[in-house]
Amino acid sequence: MTETNASSGISRLATADADFSARLDHLLAWEGVSDGEVQARVAEILSAVKERGDAALVEASNRFDRLAVADMVELTLDAPRLRRAYEGLPDDQREALAQAAERIRLYHEHQKPESWHYTEENGTVLGQQVMPLDRAGIYVPGGKAAYPSSVLMNAIPAHVAGVREIIMVVPTPDGVLNELVLAAAHLAGVDRVFTVGGAQAIAALAFGTETVPRVDKIVGPGNIYVATAKRAVFGQVGIDMIAGPSEILVISDGGTDPEWLAMDLFSQAEHDEDAQAILVSWDGEHLDAVEAAIDRLLPTLDRHAIVRESLSRRGALIRCRDRAEAVALINRIAPEHLELSVANPEGWLPEVRHAGAIFMGRYTAEALGDYCAGPNHVLPTSGTARFSSPLGVYDFQKRSSIIHCSAEGASTLGRVASVLARGESLTAHARSAEYRIKT
Amino acid sequence: MTETNASSGISRLATADADFSARLDHLLAWEGVSDGEVQARVAEILSAVKERGDAALVEASNRFDRLAVADMVELTLDAPRLRRAYEGLPDDQREALAQAAERIRLYHEHQKPESWHYTEENGTVLGQQVMPLDRAGIYVPGGKAAYPSSVLMNAIPAHVAGVREIIMVVPTPDGVLNELVLAAAHLAGVDRVFTVGGAQAIAALAFGTETVPRVDKIVGPGNIYVATAKRAVFGQVGIDMIAGPSEILVISDGGTDPEWLAMDLFSQAEHDEDAQAILVSWDGEHLDAVEAAIDRLLPTLDRHAIVRESLSRRGALIRCRDRAEAVALINRIAPEHLELSVANPEGWLPEVRHAGAIFMGRYTAEALGDYCAGPNHVLPTSGTARFSSPLGVYDFQKRSSIIHCSAEGASTLGRVASVLARGESLTAHARSAEYRIKT
Numbered sequence: 106m107t108e109t110n111a112s113s114g115i116s117r118l119a120t121a122d123a124d125f126s127a128r129l130d131h132l133l134a135w136e137g138v139s140d141g142e143v144q145a146r147v148a149e150i151l152s153a154v155k156e157r158g159d160a161a162l163v164e165a166s167n168r169f170d171r172l173a174v175a176d177m178v179e180l181t182l183d184a185p186r187l188r189r190a191y192e193g194l195p196d197d198q199r200e201a202l203a204q205a206a207e208r209i210r211l212y213h214e215h216q217k218p219e220s221w222h223y224t225e226e227n228g229t230v231l232g233q234q235v236m237p238l239d240r241a242g243i244y245v246p247g248g249k250a251a252y253p254s255s256v257l258m259n260a261i262p263a264h265v266a267g268v269r270e271i272i273m274v275v276p277t278p279d280g281v282l283n284e285l286v287l288a289a290a291h292l293a294g295v296d297r298v299f300t301v302g303g304a305q306a307i308a309a310l311a312f313g314t315e316t317v318p319r320v321d322k323i324v325g326p327g328n329i330y331v332a333t334a335k336r337a338v339f340g341q342v343g344i345d346m347i348a349g350p351s352e353i354l355v356i357s358d359g360g361t362d363p364e365w366l367a368m369d370l371f372s373q374a375e376h377d378e379d380a381q382a383i384l385v386s387w388d389g390e391h392l393d394a395v396e397a398a399i400d401r402l403l404p405t406l407d408r409h410a411i412v413r414e415s416l417s418r419r420g421a422l423i424r425c426r427d428r429a430e431a432v433a434l435i436n437r438i439a440p441e442h443l444e445l446s447v448a449n450p451e452g453w454l455p456e457v458r459h460a461g462a463i464f465m466g467r468y469t470a471e472a473l474g475d476y477c478a479g480p481n482h483v484l485p486t487s488g489t490a491r492f493s494s495p496l497g498v499y500d501f502q503k504r505s506s507i508i509h510c511s512a513e514g515a516s517t518l519g520r521v522a523s524v525l526a527r528g529e530s531l532t533a534h535a536r537s538a539e540y541r542i543k544t
Numbered sequence: 545m546t547e548t549n550a551s552s553g554i555s556r557l558a559t560a561d562a563d564f565s566a567r568l569d570h571l572l573a574w575e576g577v578s579d580g581e582v583q584a585r586v587a588e589i590l591s592a593v594k595e596r597g598d599a600a601l602v603e604a605s606n607r608f609d610r611l612a613v614a615d616m617v618e619l620t621l622d623a624p625r626l627r628r629a630y631e632g633l634p635d636d637q638r639e640a641l642a643q644a645a646e647r648i649r650l651y652h653e654h655q656k657p658e659s660w661h662y663t664e665e666n667g668t669v670l671g672q673q674v675m676p677l678d679r680a681g682i683y684v685p686g687g688k689a690a691y692p693s694s695v696l697m698n699a700i701p702a703h704v705a706g707v708r709e710i711i712m713v714v715p716t717p718d719g720v721l722n723e724l725v726l727a728a729a730h731l732a733g734v735d736r737v738f739t740v741g742g743a744q745a746i747a748a749l750a751f752g753t754e755t756v757p758r759v760d761k762i763v764g765p766g767n768i769y770v771a772t773a774k775r776a777v778f779g780q781v782g783i784d785m786i787a788g789p790s791e792i793l794v795i796s797d798g799g800t801d802p803e804w805l806a807m808d809l810f811s812q813a814e815h816d817e818d819a820q821a822i823l824v825s826w827d828g829e830h831l832d833a834v835e836a837a838i839d840r841l842l843p844t845l846d847r848h849a850i851v852r853e854s855l856s857r858r859g860a861l862i863r864c865r866d867r868a869e870a871v872a873l874i875n876r877i878a879p880e881h882l883e884l885s886v887a888n889p890e891g892w893l894p895e896v897r898h899a900g901a902i903f904m905g906r907y908t909a910e911a912l913g914d915y916c917a918g919p920n921h922v923l924p925t926s927g928t929a930r931f932s933s934p935l936g937v938y939d940f941q942k943r944s945s946i947i948h949c950s951a952e953g954a955s956t957l958g959r960v961a962s963v964l965a966r967g968e969s970l971t972a973h974a975r976s977a978e979y980r981i982k983t
Contacts, residue, residue: 201963212670215662221654230904231651231918236897238931252968285967321931339775340786343931347779365979371972407971443944450948458675462945465669468954468980469947472973476961479670480945492677492760492782494943504933505882506901506919508908509889515907522915524640528724529691532846533810534911540804541907 112400114417117392119424120434132421133438135349135379135487147304147333154308159315165305170247170278177316182287182298190287198285205477206257206292212479213265216498222507229514232507237267240318241501242310242342243295244325245286247276247302253289254475258482259325259496260293266501271295272320274310276302302327307334311342324483324496345496349487350379350419353471354440354460356431357395358447359388361467367398369444372472374415375408381419383438385431392422432456439490442471459490515541551839553856556831558863559873571860572877574788574818574926586743586772593747598754604744609686609717616755621726621737629726637724644916645696645731651918652704655937661946668953671946676706679757680940681749681781682734683764684725686715686741692728693914697921698764698935699732705940710734711759713749715741741766743773750777763922763935784935788926789818789858792910793879793899795870796834797886798827800906806837808883811911813854814847820858822877824870831861871895878929881910898929954980 118128153161159177166172166180174180191199222232241263245256256273263271273290275283277300290298299317301309307327313319322343323335335344353373357366370382386392399416406412425431432453435443439459447453450465457463461484464471475482483496510518519538526534557567592600598616605611605619613619630638661671680702684695695712702710712729714722716739729737738756740748746766752758761782762774774783792812796805809821825831838855845851864870871892874882878898886892889904896902900923903910914921922935949957958981965973 197963198967201960201967204960205964215660216672218657223654229917233655233919233934234893234896234902239897254964254968336775336778339778340928343928362979365976368972368976368979372970372976375970375972407969412972454673454946457673457944458678459942460944462947463673465946465948468951469949470954470958470961470976470980472965472977473949473954473957473961473980474945474947475973476964476977477957478668478947478949480672480947484945485942489779489782490942490944492942495672495945497672497943499938503898503924503929503931504936505896505899505929506913506923506934507893507904508901508913508917508919509904510908510912510917512907515909515912518912518916519909521640521643522909522912524636525644525693525915526911528637528640529693530846531811531814533807533814533851534914537804537807537811537909538911538915540801540807541909541912 113396113403114413115396115399115420115422117396117422120426120430132381132419133488143329143333147330147337150304151308151334151337154305154314155312162301162305162309162314162317165303166276166301169303169305170276172277172280177299177314180300181316182300184291184296187287187291187295187298190284191291193284194288199288202253202257202285202289202292205254206261208477208479209257209261209481210265213262213481213498216262217265218499218502225514227513227517228511230507230509234505234507235502236505237269237502238321239268240270240272240320241268242320242323243271243273244306244323244327244331245273245275246327248278251275251283251286253283253285254482255325256286256289256295257293260290260295262481262496262498263501264294266498268501270318272310272318273298274301274306276300276306302331304330304334307331307338311338322501324500345483345500346485346489346493350381351376352381352440352486353383353442353444354435354438355384355444355446356435357384357386357388357391359386359391360448361446363391363394363398364402365467365470366395366446367402369470370399370416370420371402371406371412372470373442374412374420375406378411378414378418380415382416383421383423385423385425385434387425387427387431389424392424396422435460439488441484441486441490442474444469444471461485461490461495510541512543516543552835552842553852554835554838554859554861556835556861559865559869571820571858572927582768582772586769586776589743590747590773590776593744593753594751601740601744601748601753601756604742605715605740608742608744609715611716611719616738616753619739620755621739623730623735626726626730626734626737629723630730632723633727638727641692641724641728641731644693645700647916647918648696648700648920649704652701652920652937655701656704657938657941664953666952666956667950669946669948673944673946674941675944676708676941677760678707679709679711679759680707681759681762682710682712683745683762683766683770684712684714685766687717690714690722690725692722692724693921694764695725695728695734696732699729699734701920701935701937702940703733705937707940709757711749711757712737713740713745715739715745741770743769746770746773746777750781761940763939784922784939785924785928785932789820790815791820791879791925792822792881792883793874793877794823794883794885795874796823796825796827796830798825798830799887800885802830802833802837803841804906804909805834805885806841808909809838809855809859810841810845810851811909812881813851813859814845817850817853817857819854821855822860822862824862824864824873826864826866826870828863831863835861874899878927880923880925880929881913883908883910900924900929900934949980951982955982
């Protein structure tokens with residue numbers, strides 16, 4: 106029942122196939138390769154920047170980005186420079202970027218957790234105080250993956266959270282600056298930009314140098330060196346999830362235009378050769394129609410070579426038996442992007458346990474969410490939606506527990522704590538509590 | 545102005561000292577030693593359990609915990625066994641444990657984030673759906689650090705979050721089971737316990753074996769092997785922060801009984817030799833009185849050897865000039881536990897930017913929070929309160945973005961997305977959005 110189409114190379118699977126589960130596992134498998142050599146090189150860069158600061162940072166940048174700068178002054182951009190980049194954009198781009206930023210800001214305002222407390226009968230107060238981080242570092246990839254939308258998505262939640270200073274790093278291979286990226290940094294509230302990248306940029310943010318201030322958390326995607334460096338400094342600073350390739354799972358009930366669905370799959374597949382686009386339906390004829398649309402439209406794409414590669418390597422059209430099987434596939438895959446291209450998508454929501462973002466109905470193309478709908482496009486990949494969330498305001502805030510015992514409350518709690526502490530043989534704990542017991 | 549007291553060995557510092565900043569940095573410095581040898585041993589254990597499952601898990605447990613079991617059946621405890629442990633406790637311990645569990649549950653109920661959404665004028669719906677994890681793994685250290693209170697603190701937030709299955713692992717060196725720990729597991733809603741520990745337990749939880757189900761997130765403290773293993777599997781599963789030694793910073797305005805403060809410092813210092821207890825005051829005579837109380841009470845402690853060691857190595861009595869300097873020290877240290885033993889502690893709260901938990905007023909001994917006040921005692925250590933939070937219900941839930949565009953909304957957003965996507969040369973994104981533009 107399985108076949109490979111000669112045109113797009115996308116796999117056809119059916120849940121009824123005997124080998125379905127094994128084939129799906131094979132398609133989903135992905136491991137970022139961080140071998141011993143990468144780890145050793147990253148460790149070397151980290152310790153060089155930790156020990157020699159700016160000098161090591163400049164050296165590494167000259168080497169890896171093919172620059173010839175003398176000091177960090179040449180790798181620093183201040184707020185006025187970012188504003189000029191914004192003002193210099195063509196009208197349509199400037200307006201589109203501003204509209205996207207405003208919508209992203211509005212959405213993220215809804216995410217702000219509030220401090221709270223409650224008072225018990227005896228006057229004891231318990232609660233939690235929410236505070237923003239002092240300083241956040243945003244990593245933005247350079248070269249072909251330098252996306253202004255990523256700057257908005259990473260920096261705006263930090264700004265909404267009330268972070269005092271937002272530092273951005275972006276490498277400039279061969280010295281090429283991306284004005285759209287700088288304009289986005291201006292809109293998103295970035296305070297300073299350093300044009301450095303790779304493991305050396307992560308080191309500078311994690312440890313601080315003479316020029317680059319140490320930050321409290323580093324977010325943003327990067328290549329295997331960046332990911333390896335982030336894992337190594339985790340604990341010294343906070344980091345976001347380590348991202349794998351981008352993926353989409355589309356569920357179609359057969360009622361959406363096959364060309365729309367083909368283009369939705371393409372929009373995922375065009376990211377890079379590792380990207381994954383999967384469509385699931387219980388309507389076999391509909392799947393044939395989508396495949397025909399894929400074959401017809403693929404040659405018209407600007408990035409058709411990348412799309413063909415990623416569809417043939419990691420893409421799939423999957424026929425399932427019914428809606429229940431589709432739901433089971435959603436929760437098994439735990440996709441980064443889930444498009445519910447079905448009638449009445451609300452009915453599906455309570456059953457969707459794992460997904461980074463859910464695009465509901467035939468009109469909600471994933472691309473709208475990538476840029477301007479409002480929700481964040483930094484999402485858990487490779488099944489990590491099982492345990493992690495979209496990047497949000499909550500990633501740039503932290504909480505402190507608040508405990509204020511009244512004399513009465515301390516006396517009551519002291520009795521309980523004393524018994525438990527003695528059960529753990531921690532008698533100084535017990536005696537500290539017992540001092541507060543009224544006699 | 546600095547001196548070392550012969551009795552307790554605790555350091556005396558003053559912010560006025562020329563070398564104050566360097567001495568403080570030296571006292572605060574702490575790095576978990578995870579050298580190449582530890583990493584290599586952990587990598588070996590992880591791959592053995594990943595490849596050979598139960599067999600490797602049993603082998604490692606026999607070896608490291610000095611057991612002689614034949615299979616995982618002997619290392620599995622079910623819910624009825626946990627209930628029996630609870631029912632078999634002495635009355636005072638059973639009641640104290642139940643009261644603590646109930647208060648912890650009540651507090652954590654306040655932390656549940658809610659799903660939310662809003663509807664725009666054109667009918668587009670945006671929001672976020674909050675869901676619990678399917679399965680959580682709780683690591684509980686064995687031997688001398690097997691604390692029933694830790695079981696409550698780690699498992700109850702997962703239970704309140706609505707996690708479907710809570711798995712606990714706890715090593716039993718030489719086969720010794722701790723009935724209080726099992727009783728706490730019963731109270732906290734743990735479903736199953738495996739008596740395994742170390743890197744092998746982390747591997748089993750992260751990858752799953754024939755007997756141990758793969759979990760979505762692993763929380764709980766452990767030794768350097770456990771911490772190294774958690775860092776290695778981070779990304780395959782979620783993990784909590786990697787904990788350093790426990791610490792307290794007490795601020796006293798001079799109005800609290802010196803013996804109470806001495807015992808509060810002891811209650812931190814008795815954990816282990818790396819624990820850190822620091823007291824700050826602008827009242828020099830008061831500091832002298834606290835030091836005298838330390839010297840007087842220290843010999844009366846059950847764990848006086850550990851306390852003396854940790855106070856002399858990492859403890860300090862610090863004289864600052866004024867309240868402002870005390871606040872600056874709080875935010876520089878970003879303590880796990882902060883005791884504000886002052887009149888009107890509420891007035892300090894808005895200025896405390898970084899602290900895991902804040903114990904307010906003279907009656908709120910940290911020990912009350914360790915056991916039964918309600919807030920979690922799993923807190924960010926070693927300055928990580930700069931960017932992380934107490935363990936909470938939010939650690940056992942995750943969010944999915946919700947986007948449901950109306951036809952009108954998709955048309956408006958499609959125009960913006962199209963411009964931005966073309967600016968990033970992602971033309972399949974643009975065309976996917978453009979299909980939804982009304983013409």
